[in-house]
Amino acid sequence: MKSKAAVAFKPGEPLQIVEIDVAEPKAKEVLVKILYTSVCHTDAFTLSGDDPEGVFPAVLGHEGAGVVVAVGEGVTTVQPGDHVIPLYTAECGECKFCRSGKTNLCSAVRETQGKGLMPDGTTRFSYNGEPIYHYMGTSTFSEYTVVPEISLAKIDPEAPLDKVCLFGCGVTTGIGAVHNTAKVEEGSVTAVFGLGAIGLAVIQGLVQAKAGRIIAIDLNEDKFELAKKMGATDFVNPAKFDKPIQEVIVEMTDGGVDYSFECIGNVEVMRAALECCHKGWGESTIIGVAGAGKEIHTRPFQLVTGRVWRGSAFGGVKGRTELPGMVNDYMNGEIDLDSFITHHLDFKEINEAFELLHKGESIRTILTY
Numbered sequence: 333m334k335s336k337a338a339v340a341f342k343p344g345e346p347l348q349i350v351e352i353d354v355a356e357p358k359a360k361e362v363l364v365k366i367l368y369t370s371v372c373h374t375d376a377f378t379l380s381g382d383d384p385e386g387v388f389p390a391v392l393g394h395e396g397a398g399v400v401v402a403v404g405e406g407v408t409t410v411q412p413g414d415h416v417i418p419l420y421t422a423e424c425g426e427c428k429f430c431r432s433g434k435t436n437l438c439s440a441v442r443e444t445q446g447k448g449l450m451p452d453g454t455t456r457f458s459y460n461g462e463p464i465y466h467y468m469g470t471s472t473f474s475e476y477t478v479v480p481e482i483s484l485a486k487i488d489p490e491a492p493l494d495k496v497c498l499f500g501c502g503v504t505t506g507i508g509a510v511h512n513t514a515k516v517e518e519g520s521v522t523a524v525f526g527l528g529a530i531g532l533a534v535i536q537g538l539v540q541a542k543a544g545r546i547i548a549i550d551l552n553e554d555k556f557e558l559a560k561k562m563g564a565t566d567f568v569n570p571a572k573f574d575k576p577i578q579e580v581i582v583e584m585t586d587g588g589v590d591y592s593f594e595c596i597g598n599v600e601v602m603r604a605a606l607e608c609c610h611k612g613w614g615e616s617t618i619i620g621v622a623g624a625g626k627e628i629h630t631r632p633f634q635l636v637t638g639r640v641w642r643g644s645a646f647g648g649v650k651g652r653t654e655l656p657g658m659v660n661d662y663m664n665g666e667i668d669l670d671s672f673i674t675h676h677l678d679f680k681e682i683n684e685a686f687e688l689l690h691k692g693e694s695i696r697t698i699l700t701y
């Protein structure tokens with residue numbers, strides 16, 4: 333079938349809206365009509381050419397929601413008409429990772445996913461007869477996309493897809509990192525570096541966890557208003573200080589924070605986020621994604637003296653089993669999604685959504701097909 337899509341033909345170039353060909357779903361695959369998608373910084377990161385796994389030409393996009401159109405042979409858990417959120421972290425329930433009970437990092441389709449391919453090693457997308465690669469197992473920048481069955485969370489059909497598409501990445505990641513990765517306790521002193529959708533979702537998770545203090549840090553002070561609305565208690569612009577920001581935070585907190593979160597993807601900030609943690613117990617969670625060749629550094633003494641470095645992917649959330657419940661929490665008013673939505677655009681204006689993100693003017697833009 334034909335599908336409207338925004339194709340990343342080359343790194344560093346704007347996406348091109350073209351009509352691509354989408355093949356039928358094969359065994360254990362599902363054809364989904366995406367109704368809404370938003371743009372996460374990771375899409376911009378991969379488009380920039382910095383992603384070691386970035387392959388081109390590709391259909392990017394991993395924060396979307398839609399309806400099942402057709403299922404391949406052997407699909408048993410979804411059927412046409414079901415409302416779904418595509419998952420870049422699949423959940424097969426059977427692999428070593430899923431059975432461990434220790435991680436959400438399912439391995440079933442991860443290897444081919446990282447090469448832009450479906451599990452059988454081929455693509456379902458093509459343009460002028462040439463293959464187009466998939467992305468993160470989701471490719472929500474095509475109106476019709478094909479994904480593995482295990483990469484779909486089936487959700488309440490009453491849920492508004494133009495809102496809950498945000499559970500495809502940013503909001504789930506931030507909230508999940510607080511509860512599943514850091515396991516923040518009531519009264520904790522915390523710091524959040526970067527106040528995009530991920531950092532704001534971390535703040536929301538910290539409010540749920542009843543953190544005592546939430547220090548919001550960003551170079552762009554326009555971000556402070558929303559961070560305050562979401563529940564941050566202190567606001568710091570590192571550019572306003574002539575000493576390392578970790579020293580500033582340590583002084584503000586009588587020795588450092590209990591938990592910090594890096595939500596930017598900057599390895600220097602990752603260091604600061606670790607080093608602003610309290611001696612003996614402070615824990616820092618890396619969420620931001622850094623480019624090819626980047627490495628983190630600190631003095632090992634920082635860890636010897638009790639600070640802990642962690643990382644979080646998709647907030648440690650197991651998408652198929654846990655995302656439907658998070659959607660219900662939104663429906664019950666327990667999770668705020670609306671505050672993240674700063675812009676609405678037609679899908680054809682997707683490059684403008686990237687620009688708004690780059691300029692720091694948007695948190696999330698909802699694109700309608």
Ligand code: NAD
Pocket residue numbers: 372373374377501502505525526527528529530531549550551552555570595596597598601618619620621622644645646647689692694695
């Ligand atoms: P965003 O661009 O909306 O937000 C980033 C924020 O960081 C901006 O407000 C920007 O002003 C601020 N910032 C940039 N440099 C800074 C600095 N040196 N000091 C302080 N603030 C600075 O991005 P986003 O969509 O919220 O994504 C944030 C990061 O999280 C990205 O790296 C993205 O790839 C990553 N991410 C990771 C996961 C995961 O599962 N681990 C999931 C989603 C996104």
Ligand code: AHE
Pocket residue numbers: 372373374375383384385386421437442501621622644645646
């Ligand atoms: N492909 C990159 C890494 C990208 C990355 O870290 N992705 C995060 C999700 S970002 C969503 O916005 C993630 O979940 N990683 C775990 C995984 O299995 O991909 C690289 O460096 O190669």
Ligand code: ZN
Pocket residue numbers: 372373374375394395501502
């Ligand atoms: Zn993302």
